[in-house]
Amino acid sequence: MNAVLRRALVSTMGLALTLSMTAACGKAGGAKNEASAAGNPDAIGLLLPENASSVRYESFDRPFIEAKVKSLCAQCKVLYNNAEGSAAKQKQQFDTLLTQGVKVIILDPYDADSTQSWVEEAAAKGVKVLAYDRLASGPVAAYTSFDNEKVGELQGRALLDALGPQAAEANIVMIDGDEADPNSAQFKSGAHKALDGKIKKVVYEQSGQWNAAVAAQKISAAVTEFGKNGFQGVYSANDGMAAAIITQLKGAGINIPVGGQDASLDAIQRVVNGDQAYTIYKAYRPITDTAAELAVALLRGKDVKSIAPDSVDSATAKNIPSKLLDAKVVTRDTIATTVVADGIYKVSDICTADYAAACAAAGLK
Known part of the structure; x- marks a missing residue:
């Protein structure tokens, strides 16, 4: 074997080895991404609409929901995002939760009219959407807000x-x-x-x-x-x-x-x-506690009528189990x-x- 042929063979073998290792890494990475996509079976998504016009979402809604979920389900994890006043951003956050494999999403929509296709896609994947504070469009599983x-x-x-x-x-x-x-x-x-x-x-x-x-x-x-x-x-x-x-x-x-x-x-x-x-x-505690109770019940496949005994209709769904609270x-x-x-x-x-x-x-x- 002459020197030129030997160098070509070594180069070819090196390239093959590199491609083989890259493929192996790709498979490992794919497995990791797949595991990530499968998600934590006890993860609950929480999407809130904005943090500029009202401080309540960061100061009360988020921490109270997270604390109540933890008290009801020690192993549960809340995956939180704020849309910061952007429907497009909230859609990306919603899609990310679906990719992560969550089974329940608490959604306070920034633009409720835009959510129908989101909620329909989630329902098709077996993901239940709980409309929180604002009634999202689409086949939501339950709703809690104030009257x-x-x-x-x-x-x-x-x-x-x-x-x-x-x-x-x-x-x-x-x-x-x-x-x-x-x-x-x-x-x-x-x-x-x-x-x-x-x-x-x-x-x-x-x-x-x-x-x-x-x-x-x-x-x-x-x-x-x-x-x-x-x-x-x-x-x-x-x-x-x-x-x-x-x-x-x-x-x-x-x-x-x-x-x-x-x-x-x-x-x-x-x-x-x-x-x-x-x-x-x-009052934040009643609505955040209700949201957490509904989310955990939906996660466990339980009927929510005892938590949400009322019902409301939206333009896209009828008889949505609901709980509406009073204000002062x-x-x-x-x-x-x-x-x-x-x-x-x-x-x-x-x-x-x-x-x-x-x-x-x-x-x-």
């Missing part, structure tokens, strides 16, 4: 209470939630049910898209159109938007009742300080008996140095 139309009614009645005797002659601005969120329409419907016929007029109504910056733009447009004295109260669908609205109104020299929803800590501080008229407290109005006078009594916040959390005088005046100790 959102009643929440809107509470908001409307609280605004009437804040307006007092002038309510009948008051013009109102309404900054609603994102139209992609089915809850927004229910909040809006409930608020109108409470307000219509009891105020003079809703002079301006726009979606704030659950976005503080958008809400600020909308309220500025209302001030420009109607002037400083053109409206006497503002309905804001949540606290994140209410904060921006109040800032804009203060900047324009306007001091009128503004309400919100979610009972975020900064909102409670605005309420105690008199900057925000009210917020809506949706929080005003300056009821902080102690709601969010403090339930252990959501300590008085020391609320009554920092900037709010000490207001807390003392409100009797918060």
Whole structure:
């Protein structure tokens, strides 16, 4: 064998060895990926919609669900992601959970209308989707939330209470939630049910898209159109938007009742300080505990009717097992008996140095 042929043979053998090793590694990697795709049989997916307009999802929903799941199923693992306000991102997160092989997904959809094909794909793979907080489209296995139309009614009645005797002659601005969120329409419907016929007029109504910056733009447009004295109260669908609205109104020299929803800590501080008229407290433990109980029951193949005895219909599914919870109005006078009594916040959390005088005046100790 001459030197050239020998070098060619060695090279060929080396290439063959390299290809063989690469193939072996590929098989091992494939086995590893397959195992990953098979997933933890006790894994539960948790997808929440955003973390900018409302702090509740990171501060309460996620940790409470994770803790309750752990208490019910020690070996269970919650695989969590936040969509950060993007339906496209949430779809990617949903697809990843399917690839990981989870059998139950708790889904709080950022855009509920877009989820039908997701949920159908999951159902075809034997994956059960629990609609949480917002009713996702498609064949969801169960649903838990608050009675959102009643929440809107509470908001409307609280605004009437804040307006007092002038309510009948008051013009109102309404900054609603994102139209992609089915809850927004229910909040809006409930608020109108409470307000219509009891105020003079809703002079301006726009979606704030659950976005503080958008809400600020909308309220500025209302001030420009109607002037400083053109409206006497503002309905804001949540606290994140209410904060921006109040800032804009203060900047324009306007001091009128503004309400919100979610009972975020900064909102409670605005309420105690008199900057925000009210917020809506949706007790987190009951809904997060219900979600965890439903998820574990679905994971174990159990019937969920004892946990979700009600039923609701969506545009794409009928008789969805459901549990709907009640909410409470929080005003300056009821902080102690709601969010403090339930252990959501300590008085020391609320009554920092900037709010000490207001807390003392409100009797918060």
